[in-house]
Amino acid sequence: MLPQTRRTPAGAAVLRGDITEAIQNAVVEELAAVGYGRLSIEAVARRAGVAKTAVYRRWSSKLELVLEIVSGVAxxxxxxxxxxxxxxxxxxxxxxxxxxxxxxxxxxxxxxxxxxxxxxxxxxxxxxxxxxxxxxxxxxxxxxxxxxxxxxxxxxxxxxxxxxxxxxxxxxxxxxxxxxxxxxxxxxxxxxxxxxxx
Missing domain, CATH: 1.10.357.10 (Tetracycline Repressor, domain 2)
Structure with a gap:
């Protein structure tokens, strides 16, 4: 019996760094353009050139997304x-x-x-x-x-x-x-x- 090898996850299981960075940049630009109150996941995704699901795979809400980015920058x-x-x-x-x-x-x-x-x-x-x-x-x-x-x-x-x-x-x-x-x-x-x- 051949030993099983662990397969690298693909698709939704992989969070690509370039997409994460694009989303983070889009959040900063969107915050500057419209402020926190009017910021939306849809607008962030559109600005980043990704689907909304790409954002929600990484952050569960607008608040969580903004807090992580602001905390990281500060x-x-x-x-x-x-x-x-x-x-x-x-x-x-x-x-x-x-x-x-x-x-x-x-x-x-x-x-x-x-x-x-x-x-x-x-x-x-x-x-x-x-x-x-x-x-x-x-x-x-x-x-x-x-x-x-x-x-x-x-x-x-x-x-x-x-x-x-x-x-x-x-x-x-x-x-x-x-x-x-x-x-x-x-x-x-x-x-x-x-x-x-x-």
Whole structure:
């Protein structure tokens, strides 16, 4: 009797990576175009060039689909090289942040999801957890470097530092939607560094 060999599943059992990626890209584009409230699985499938069943094989609902994608994007690790000084590190962090918030898709999607988060606890929790974890890690890194260089006293609060960094930029770009002057980032970094030093 010949040994049985396990056959690779075919058809519906195989979730092709290129189709998954096309769906994820379509969700981001659809969120930017119509917002969460008007987003539909049908529109996502149409934009991705796939059948609705391809979406439902991967996610059971619109909410599950959006939460997974938002969580994945928000939790991405950002590279933050050591710039050799606290103002340098803060300037780099702010440059990365302003570039992300100025991106056309992000500038449309983030305010919409935050508004939706006020109505949907699951979206609120996912956004808060993903953003909190990533930002806290970066804040701790910047503060630890500054403490090690002797630029800040031990015990400087990284959460406070993050509030000072993220708040003004988010207010300008995502809430008030004011363009930032060319010298805004270095001036803000210098002011925050001075504030943290006390």
């Amino acid at each position: 939790s991405q690790k950002l590279s933050l090289p050591d710039m050799g000084s606290l103002p340098g590190d803060l300037t780099l962090f702010l440059t990365i942040l302003t570039k992300a918030l100025r991106h056309p898709l992000a500038s449309q999607i983030i305010p919409d999801l935050l508004a939706e988060a006020a109505r949907n606890p699951q979206i609120a929790e996912t956004l808060q957890q993903a953003l909190r974890n990533t930002q806290h890690e970066m804040g701790v890194l910047v503060i630890q470097r500054a403490v090690a260089r002797g630029e800040l006293p031990a015990g400087t609060d990284p959460v406070l530092a993050l509030d000072l960094l993220v708040g003004p930029v988010y207010w300008h770009l995502a809430v008030a939607r004011h363009p930032l002057p060319n010298d805004y980032v270095p001036r803000l970094a210098k002011a925050i560094a001075a504030g943290l030093r006390g």
